[in-house]
Amino acid sequence: MSHVTISPDGSKIAYTYEKYTCPSTMPPKPCRLRWVTAVTAANRLTPATNYGVVFYNHPTWLTNSRLMVNGGGYDQIYLFDIARGAAFWFHEGMFPGSDFMPLADGTVSRNGAILAMVRGTFEDARIVIASLPQSPRSGGGASPAGVPL
Incomplete structure (x- = not known):
């Protein structure tokens, strides 16, 4: 497990599993880092299918039902509405002078x-x-x- 965060109301926990794999196939395929982020109730373990999963990492709660997560290209950010799915929000290339650096550990002000x-x-x-x-x-x-900065 690589990331864990508690919802603002304390009722849910988002968590990310991270796995590095190197397939043993012929011809060889490149090694990859893969993630899956899921949500469980805070007072008991619930199946990931209850709230849905998203194949991104670094979850950050925005509301009690919405997470911000890092996308597959390291520089993409998605909004994940639990039990409904994820939608692209932005990528690092949208900032002025971008050179497509990875983004991580985002947070949004209370307002x-x-x-x-x-x-x-x-x-x-x-x-x-x-x-x-x-x-x-x-x-x-x-x-x-x-x-x-």
Whole structure:
């Protein structure tokens, strides 16, 4: 397990399993890192099918029924409505001067107006702070406008 987070009302827990696989096929296929994020009730283990699963990582609760998760290309962010599915929100290339660095560990302010994330890895890691023209806590969520710090 690689990520765990509790919903704002404390009723649910989102968790991510992470697995690195190297297929032993001929011809050889590349190794891959794979994720699956699921949700369970906080007071007992419930089947992943109760709330649905998403094949992305780094879950962050936005509401009691919506998560922000990292997409498959490391630089993509999705909104996951539990029991309904995920929808693309934005990718790192939408920021001015982007060079498609990985995004991780996002968080949104309580009023839904500001997004902060880690952009890049190791010594290249920076914090991105972006204003949100529409809160991702309600409805769709327009793409953020931000500048890496």
